[in-house]
Amino acid sequence: MEAVMESEITGWLSVVFRFVHVLAAIMWIGNSILFTWMELNLIIPGPDQEKVDEDLLGHLDMLHGGGVFHLEKRVIKPDRIPVPLHWFMWQSYTTWITGVLLMASTFYVHGAAALVDATKTSLSGWGIIGMSVGGMIGWWLIYDLIWKSRLKEHPRLAVSLSFGLVLLAAYFFNQYFNGRAVFLQTGVMLGTAMSANVYFHIIRNQKKFMASLAAGLPHDMKYGKQAKLRSLHNHYMTFPVLFLMLSGHFPQLTSAARIVPILGVIIFALMLMKYLMNSRYSFKHWLAAIFGTVFLATGSIAALLAAPADTVLGLSDEAAAGRKLFVSQGCAACHQMGAAQIAPNLQGIHQSTQVLVGDIRVKADDAYLRSSIKQPQLQIVKGYAAAMPAYAHLTDAELDQLVAYLKSL
Numbered sequence: 001m002e003a004v005m006e007s008e009i010t011g012w013l014s015v016v017f018r019f020v021h022v023l024a025a026i027m028w029i030g031n032s033i034l035f036t037w038m039e040l041n042l043i044i045p046g047p048d049q050e051k052v053d054e055d056l057l058g059h060l061d062m063l064h065g066g067g068v069f070h071l072e073k074r075v076i077k078p079d080r081i082p083v084p085l086h087w088f089m090w091q092s093y094t095t096w097i098t099g100v101l102l103m104a105s106t107f108y109v110h111g112a113a114a115l116v117d118a119t120k121t122s123l124s125g126w127g128i129i130g131m132s133v134g135g136m137i138g139w140w141l142i143y144d145l146i147w148k149s150r151l152k153e154h155p156r157l158a159v160s161l162s163f164g165l166v167l168l169a170a171y172f173f174n175q176y177f178n179g180r181a182v183f184l185q186t187g188v189m190l191g192t193a194m195s196a197n198v199y200f201h202i203i204r205n206q207k208k209f210m211a212s213l214a215a216g217l218p219h220d221m222k223y224g225k226q227a228k229l230r231s232l233h234n235h236y237m238t239f240p241v242l243f244l245m246l247s248g249h250f251p252q253l254t255s256a257a258r259i260v261p262i263l264g265v266i267i268f269a270l271m272l273m274k275y276l277m278n279s280r281y282s283f284k285h286w287l288a289a290i291f292g293t294v295f296l297a298t299g300s301i302a303a304l305l306a307a308p309a310d311t312v313l314g315l316s317d318e319a320a321a322g323r324k325l326f327v328s329q330g331c332a333a334c335h336q337m338g339a340a341q342i343a344p345n346l347q348g349i350h351q352s353t354q355v356l357v358g359d360i361r362v363k364a365d366d367a368y369l370r371s372s373i374k375q376p377q378l379q380i381v382k383g384y385a386a387a388m389p390a391y392a393h394l395t396d397a398e399l400d401q402l403v404a405y406l407k408s409l
């Protein structure tokens with residue numbers, strides 16, 4: 001009874017946290033994209049133009065809501081600090097706070113079983129939670145160190161180093177975590193660094209120059225420049241982080257054998273795409289280049305997926321076909337290898353004893369496996385909701401393939 005109550009409460013909390021998390025993230029990322037867009041489209045007064053307004057950095061007109069927003073970016077005069085002045089930070093903090101709560105209420109509960117791949121490690125509980133939290137904090141410290149150091153003056157080197165270290169972290173987590181958790185953990189690390197950028201750099205620098213303005217000193221653009229670099233990093237992180245956060249919906253990727261290189265292709269391609277979108281005013285072939293990037297990235301991922309992973313696993317042709325079906329039919333989205341939170345872990349299921357609702361015990365022979373797939377509502381495994389869809393449309397041959405695959409687990 002207590003366990004049921006507890007799982008019901010964590011279930012409800014994850015609904016609330018997840019929804020607020022998504023809302024806040026949309027607001028934050030929407031802002032990030034709009035502000036960068038405004039920055040790029042700002043009409044900057046040329047040197048030959050007679051400068052009537054010394055403090056004008058640029059202007060922009062935008063049509064929306066039945067009128068024109070006439071926007072000016074300007075240097076602030078200490079005696080003319082605008083009131084009210086809007087700050088942007090809570091979208092980011094809310095996203096991070098609900099994200100951490102969501103991690104705790106859905107992934108750190110039940111001994112962090114949802115993160116672990118039991119075939120890779122016997123670790124669970126605090127060891128795994130410590131790794132996940134340590135990854136978030138550790139990645140922020142390392143990233144911050146790189147971009148505070150003199151490496152910052154060599155952006156290409158600093159970007160490559162940061163990228164390499166992200167992949168190294170993903171490789172490390174792949175030694176313990178299941179595929180979906182590796183994607184998520186990488187996203188959580190990058191997302192944490194984004195929020196920390198807002199808190200430790202962007203807002204802090206803004207506070208510094210606002211404080212000196214309030215003390216009557218002129219507007220120091222140095223602080224704004226520092227804040228802007230971190231804003232730009234956040235901007236380029238948005239696409240990869242969104243993708244990683246949604247990766248639970250992409251089981252064909254998260255269940256892949258070569259998860260780390262796939263992750264690398266995705267992060268690189270999405271950052272490049274954002275860069276190409278931003279270069280549209282200076283680079284004529286930006287759209288063709290985006291299509292080219294999509295084409296190359298999907299091609300590389302397809303190659304990574306297709307390569308000989310099945311032979312590595314030593315599966316028969318029938319089981320290998322079943323493995324493909326397991327992913328393409330969506331089974332892998334619920335039945336995650338090494339995890340049993342959403343649906344039973346199917347590893348070692350063949351010929352094992354299953355306990356069904358009503359404490360009925362059955363042997364998981366071929367017939368049981370077939371009927372579990374075709375008519376799952378006939379026998380519900382104890383401790384789970386009757387949430388599995390019926391796969392009545394599968395042909396006998398396809399069922400045979402799936403069963404062959406389940407037997408190989």
Ligand code: HEC
Nearest residue numbers: 329330331334343344354372376379380381384385387388
């Ligand atoms: C929407 C989530 C979901 C999807 C998709 C799904 N399942 Fe399930 N599956 C479950 C749940 C939940 C259970 C446990 C409840 C039950 O017995 O119906 C289950 C039970 C099973 C069982 C019995 C497990 C046991 O421990 O006795 C088998 C076998 C199985 N699924 C195979 C599959 C296969 C194969 C596919 C794809 C063709 C698939 N499932 C797709 C959620 C899912």
